[in-house]
Amino acid sequence: MRVARAVIRVAGEAPGLFAPLVLDLAPGLTTCLLGASGVGKSTLLRLLARLPTGVAFRGTVVTAPCALMGQDAGLFPWLTVAQNVGLGARLRGARPDGAQVARLIAAVGLDGLDRRLPAQLSGGQRQRAALARTLAEDRPLVLLDEPFSALDTRLRLQIGDMAARLLWGRTVLIVTHDPAEAARLGDRIAVMTPAGLSDHPAPPGPAPPRDHDAPAVLAAQAALTGRLLA
Structure with a gap:
């Protein structure tokens, strides 16, 4: 299994889309990037993947060879x-x-x-x-751009849990707008708003994937939902 050990970072801003921010991905862990639609999550992911974004970005990107899985199976x-x-x-x-x-x-x-x-x-x-x-x-870095969003609840849970198990130990970024998904699958949870990025503590207990109905997961889901609604 390959784990990205180099610094993986996006630092900068896209005026009119997101404020100045720094996103560091911890080697060997899954980071869930949670935010509402249109806040710039997928743009950050595309910056890490070295793909065109269609926006003016001022800053730096330091990354590693990556594999990308998008919303569409492709x-x-x-x-x-x-x-x-x-x-x-x-x-x-x-x-x-x-x-x-x-x-x-x-x-x-x-x-x-x-x-x-x-x-x-x-x-x-x-x-x-x-x-x-x-x-x-x-690849040492795996980028997932809301790959389970089109699935029904049962399949979303099943395939999300499968992905977490198969990707365990790799450096992973999951972009999502679902607080429940972030609470279940993230070793680290970063919340993105128009004001920038801030961390939210991941639920205590076992490593992802966590049980969807575990009390700590439900509590984190509620707290994350509140942050998105604030």
Whole structure:
């Protein structure tokens, strides 16, 4: 397992979108970036991924090689599940590791579906395939941009917990607007508002994923909701 040990940081501002801020990602831990829609969370993530943002940013970005999983599964419709999972290697001109692809497909609960096309999968299955593809990249930094937001509550819990277990020990940033998700999945919770960033203590107890109905998780969820409504 690869863990990003270098400094991973965004420091600066995007006038008209977010105020001056500093976001440091702790190596080997999951940081949940929580905020309302339109506050600039995805822009921060795209800065870390070195992707175009469409905004004027003044500041510095220090990052590591990363894998990105977005809201849409982004599977190529003409490729099978196995071909989509191994796509990164093919794009780099390498041969996908068939054994690794098979292990990851099994790990996300798609064993036996490796030859299906995306149109033959449910929405939850497509997100599982996208998670396997993200894991196949084996990058020290993993960026998740609200990847479970389109799923129903049951699938959101199941696949979110699966992702937390499979990504354990990596440096991860999860962008979310869901206080419950941040309370369940974050080793660290950073709340983003128009005024900037501030930390909120993660629930005490076991490491993520935490039980959705644990008293400490429910208390953190309520407190985070209050901060978003303030």
